[in-house]
Amino acid sequence: MKTTPTHRRIACSAVALLAMTAAASAQMTDEARTFLTENDISETLIEQADGATSGELDIPADWLEKAAAEGPIDFSTNDSSEHVAKWLPVFNARYPEIEIVATETSGAARAVQPLLAYKSGSLVRHIVVSFEGSLPDYIEADALAVLDDLPAWDGVPEDRRAADGTFAGMQNTTWCLIYNKDNVTEDELPATWWDMVSEDSPLKDGRIGAANRAQLWTLNLWTHPDYGPERMADEFLPAFFNTLKPQLRAEGVGGMINLPLVGEFDVGLPTPNDETWEIMQTGAPVGWHCPEPVPQYFNLIGMFRDSPTHYSSKVFINWILSQEGQLVRLAAGGDGPVHKDLQVAGAALLADEFAGKDIALRTLDGMMTELPKLYDVWRPIWAAAGGPE
Template identity: 80%
Template sequence: MRATATRPLTGPALALLAMSAAASAEMTGEARAFLEAGGIDPALIAQADAATATELAIPAEWLEKAAAEGPVEFGTNDTAAHVAKWLPIFNARYPQVQVVATETSGAARAVQPLLAFKSGQLVRHIVISFEGSLQDYIEADALAEIDDLPAWEGVPPDRRAADGTFAGMQNTTWCLIYNTDRVRKDELPATWWDLVSEDSPLKGGRVGAANRAQLWTLNLWIHPDYGPERMTNEFLPAFFNTLKPQLRSEGVGGMINLPMVGEFDVGLPTPNDETAEAMATGAPVDWHCPEPVPQYFNLIGMFRNSPTHYSSKVLINWLLSQEGQLVRLVAGGDGPVHKDLQVPGAAPLADRFAGKEIALRTMDGMLYELPKLYAVWNRLWAEAGGPK
């Protein structure tokens, strides 16, 4: 792994590094004020504060080398407004680390940077939400090891790479949005089997479905109560032929917006963070989670041979720390992946799935089972007249 050359630091720069190192022992005032204003439970703030001494114990050498590097560049699904909220809190702790975060689509965020890397170029330093291209990244050996980060141990083992090259950054939970003027609570399914049953009150076009099998049906495909055989022979045929949802060309945003205007009564799949934003507008919608509740984690990693090697590690470490995770929760509703933040109040709409069984989309599921699911889903989607 190529290390980046550094230039000698002046007295003011050395003083800045000393201040950063000392500040790692406690939460910054900016972070505390931001979390308090965002309504985070004081107990969670105190917990994150206590964790900074270990999770943000960045080696002084990393900070010194980071100060000599250029800006860290990466594509993100964060909006500009989202970045504008969390980035100043990061820079209050690490003013020597420059960050350029650009809102991009999936291909520009994950696929194009990998193609550039394989051609010998580096157009991004960090990669986020690249689950759909994970196998390609592994085959290209594109990612640097990050398991020496102080905050690494906060990521649950089943949500990080065994070889230390990537980690989950945030949890997203996928359930059903519904129009409260058109759907009674007693019509909502307790389980996914209830949704597709012969006597489901939601059958016959009341549900709108996006062509996004990887966001929720994969979780069921690898769940012991469903599994590939039952999904192939029972659940998915019932979904398309008994429930008979409207098969839509719109993406996730459409599944959230269209029930608000009565295009259909229930939309799926819809994520907890974006649905919470829709509910906050006062629209007549709510969110319901049949069991088991589909959940997955967005990934973060950094490219090998990056000229911002140390700056990237400092940023990723903060994003994985409890301080960073709670700041992003307030800034944009991102559900923490940190093992000590899996509690009510630490994710949007957590009360809708608290205490329910979680169906986790695993990395093995993405790598080995998703192609098998697609073979079944895509055939049934086409046979049912779903748009291409």
């Protein structure tokens, strides 16, 4: 993820309906199988996904016919252009009639600005992803179309999709600590979050850099029985800001990943397993550590109501939720599948750091009910501690 938006249009031309029908064949395409095999996805998972296509990718013929007459799908994504360039050709091998314009953005540009435009009567994006922090605003605005008629819908666990069918989890992400191995020893890494903010924490006095992203990890603790709202408000958060004295940064998640490398701070939070894994592959001297309970959540995907790409967007989102789409995105950029049948070995990056540990899952109820309460506590403390807006 980059902090400066990068735009890249990747599209393919519409083709005849005959080609469209062939592409919708309910079996894994050769392109998908080759891509998954070349990217070390196990044959067991490939065969499992292949067997699921007859149900999950059984798109109604009239959807495909209508999709072919629509224009390009325009959506903001936190995928890099390189990431998109890997999975998009596999999608288009199945659906060559659907054009995609993927705009790489982060933060407000991805989630807030499209909603503000929608509320003012202008549709600047058709699909919205990773909009968890703004979910209550989307619901209040009644901005999202119903998706529960998608063939792949039932593959999403019930606790990771909307009861009214308006949004679904598209991938699992685990949020922990990145650290500079040259400056932090393993025995300095906290076993629990309580250990991290303790009076004798070796990571206090500015060694940690923190982004203003309470919804990515703090909410998980807020709703966890070992922490809870009262202890978070009265004990944990005061200790985090006052005892730990982290560097409060204006940068987003990308900054938390990159700044430890240049000595801005020793430990960054919150950082996701997929993007951290990518930088680790460069040989950078960084590690990734998960205190317990381990914050994990699912990124959301939805589409705006009254979109001119209604059917194209439904076909695209359905593919994203299918086992084929989930494994292709895992191979392309390390996105952890949310699909209930893909919660198995080989389907998540850096899983050794959190496998077997207590997971603090950020639930939909937590996002809807508890996140506003957390913000009421977090935002004043962040501001009082000198945190940038």
